[in-house]
Ligand SMILES: Nc1ncnc2c1ncn2[C@@H]1O[C@H](COP(=O)(O)OP(=O)(O)O)[C@@H](O)[C@H]1O
C-alpha cells in the first residue's frame with residue numbers, strides 16, 4: 001500500500017493523542033524502537049520541525065508522522081505539520097465499528113488481536129478506563145467506558161470540600177478503612193476492581209479462549225491491584241502499553 005510507512009522511508013513516528021497526554025513511538029520499518037510521552041501541544045505547530053523537547057535526541061526530525069487522536073482540539077494543532085497522516089476509523093480492518101468509537105480503542109484492539117490472537121478483550125486504563133471486546137471474526141462485540149483511576153480521585157478532591165487529593169498507592173488499603181485518604185482509595189479501587197472483574201467473568205463466559213490485555217498509563221498499577229485482590233483472575237491478564245502503536249502499524253500495512 002502506498003500509504004504504508006515502509007514504502008516511503010524506513011523511519012517513521014506514530015503519535016497517539018490521548019486526553020491526558022501525547023504518546024509517541026519511533027519505528028524503523030515494522031520494528032518499534034522506542035516510545036515516550038509528552039504533554040499536549042499548547043499552540044499550533046507552524047514550523048516543519050517538532051519542538052526539541054518533543055523528540056528524543058537520537059531521532060531525526062521531520063520524519064513521516066502518523067497521528068491517531070481522540071482530542072479534536074489537539075489534532076487541529078498538527079494540521080500544518082508536513083508529512084502528517086491522520087489515521088481514521090475507516091482505515092481500521094475491524095468489523096462492526098461504530099462511527100463515534102474512539103480510534104484509540106479500535107487501534108488497541110487491532111494491535112492486541114494481531115499480537116495475541118482474536119477473540120480478545122482490551123482494558124485501557126487511561127484518562128477514561130475503557131473495555132473493548134472483539135470476536136474471532138475481528139468483529140466488535142462492544143465495550144464500556146468509565147472515569148479512569150486518576151479522574152475518580154480528582155473528581156472527589158475537586159467536588160467535595162473536605163476530601164484531599166490522594167495519589168494512587170502501590171498497595172491496596174484496607175477495604176474498611178478508618179482514615180479519609182484510605183477510605184477514598186478503598187472506595188475507588190475496590191469498586192473499579194470488582195466492576196472490571198464482573199466484565200472479565202462475563203466476557204470469559206462468552207469467549208473462554210479469549211486473551212485479555214491491559215494497556216494505558218495506569219495499566220501496570222491496575223494489574224498489580226488485581227494480583228492483590230483477584231489473583232486467579234490476574235493470571236489471565238496480560239499487560240502491554242504499546243497496543244495502540246502496533247495497531248497503527250497493522251492499520252498502515254493492511
Ligand atoms: N507521567 C505521567 N503523566 C500523566 N499521567 C501519568 C503519568 N504516568 C502515569 N500516568 C497515569 O496515566 C493515566 C493516563 O493514562 P494515559 O493512557 O497516559 O492517558 P491518555 O491516553 O488518556 O492520555 C493518568 O491517569 C495517570 O495516572
Ligand SMILES: CC(C)(COP(=O)(O)O)[C@@H](O)C(=O)NCCC(=O)O
Nearest residue numbers: 018019070100101102126127128145
Ligand atoms: C473513551 C476515550 C475518551 C478514551 O480515551 P483516553 O482515555 O485514552 O484519552 C476515547 O476512546 C473516546 O473518546 N471514545 C469515543 C467514544 C466511544 O469510544 O464510544
Ligand SMILES: [K+]
Nearest residue numbers: 018124126216
Ligand atoms: K489511553
